[in-house]
Amino acid sequence: MLDNSILNVALPTIGRELAASTTALQWITGVYAVVFGGLMLALGALADRVGRRKIMLLGLVLLGAASLATAFVTTSGQLIAVRAAMGVAAAMTTPGSLALAFRLFPDDELRVRAMTLISTVGLVGLAVGPTAGGLVLTFAPWQVLLLVDVPVAVLAIIGIRSGIPADRADELHRDPIDFAGGLLGTATIVLALLAPTMFVHDGASSPLPWLTTAAAVALAVLFVVRERTARFPLLDLKLIARPLVSSGLAFKAAAGLATAGLTYLATLEFQFDWGWTPAQAAIGMLPQVVVLIAGGAVITPLITRIGLDKAAWLSAAVVVCGLAVYGLLGRFGYVWIALAIVLVAAGMRVVGVVAGNNVMRGLPENRTTIGAALIDTASEVTTGVGIAVGATIIAALFTGDITTSNWSPGQTSEFRTGVTGAGLALTALAAALVLWGIIRSRRAPDSE
Secondary structure (H helix, E strand, O other): OHHHHHOHHHHHHHHHHHOOOHHHHHHHHHHHHHHHHHHHHHHHHHHHHHOHHHHHHHHHHHHHHHHHHHHHOOOHHHHHHHHHHHHHHHHHHHHHHHHHHHHHOOOHHHHHHHHHHHHHHHHHHHHHHHHHHHHHHOOOOOOHHHHOHHHHHHHHHHHHHHHOOOOOHHHOOOOOOOHHHHHHHHHHHHHHHHHHHHHHHHOOOOHHHHHHHHHHHHHHHHHHHHHHHOOOOOOOHHHHOOHHHHHHHHHHHHHHHHHHHHHHHHHHHHHHHOOOOHHHHHHHOHHHHHHHHHOHHHHHHHHHHHOHHHHHHHHHHHHHHHHHHHHHHHHHOHHHHHHHHHHHHHHHHHHHHHHHHHHHHOOOHHHHHHHHHHHHHHHHHHHHHHHHHHHHHHHHHOOOOOOOOOOOHHHHHHHHHHHHHHHHHHHHHHHHHHHHHHHHHOOOOOOO
């Protein structure tokens, strides 16, 4: 999370020193997310077969080596390659951290506490990244921002080797790897992650985003057909159909959609409509950071009081309520936007832990890493969808260049109508996911 946020503040410096184009700068940040999201499913399936601890250690070695290579980067192309390698490392380590935590603790209370801690640490990294990066750049070259991963990787390797037992054969499964399914699944997710970015940058009038979306849908259909007919599928679709798993993924997807969509829309509104500076817009989003970090303290007491299943759908419903507040009342002042931000952040903070725990306990022990990968993939894809929906609706209703100053009254009205429409559209999508999740969760037995 730190790695994902700390580099943004250095992009102008990187652009000057490496003579990077605007497109190259976009890929320096974007390639990490695309590779990370695209490979999690395949590498999660591999980890369930050859060992979660083993894949985690290999991923950390790759992370350290790729980060060290930053010191020798002289072109934007080389930096993009380094970022791609770091994305591979992230795909190897992120699902494994959740799977190993789930394996280490025998009961739900301890697992929730461990997952809450993991989530809190990640959110702290995301929150302090831009500030820490800005401070470092005042006295050190930008390469230091990525070289910091080297000691982190070394410490993590030492911790895992000394603190986590080796993989046991009875916790793994020995089915052959479905390479065709892996290729189809990876290609589907990569295109699903690229399409929203294309909608934002090229606009809905361009054919390229639509062709990319169509290709993603076609490959998704082929992936489902492959997994339903393969003797040893990469992803057993019967496992996703389990009530705890499907409901948890639906709640997680709703939270990712809402958080990304609301952050994107509110930031546009602050800066383009209200004329706030980027610093003022960052302060305007501060309630989100506070709630996401501090909210971890209420997760365990809440679950103890109402239970895991009720906490999952209740927190997801709070996310939808926050989006609805923004869509209906956001245009009437900051207080309503702040309320929406707090509600969405509070709901997301809880649902991120409990929905993930529900997915994991709904799966067999030898499928937990691919389950963790499913959780992260659902969040990554719906994050892109949330931004794309907001950008596409606003672009469809706003005439002219949205980045120009001195809008006409008509343009201001179009923008506000677009923001309201986008907020309500995202509310409807998130509500549909939450409703589906509630229906599925009520079919779940106490233990699957």
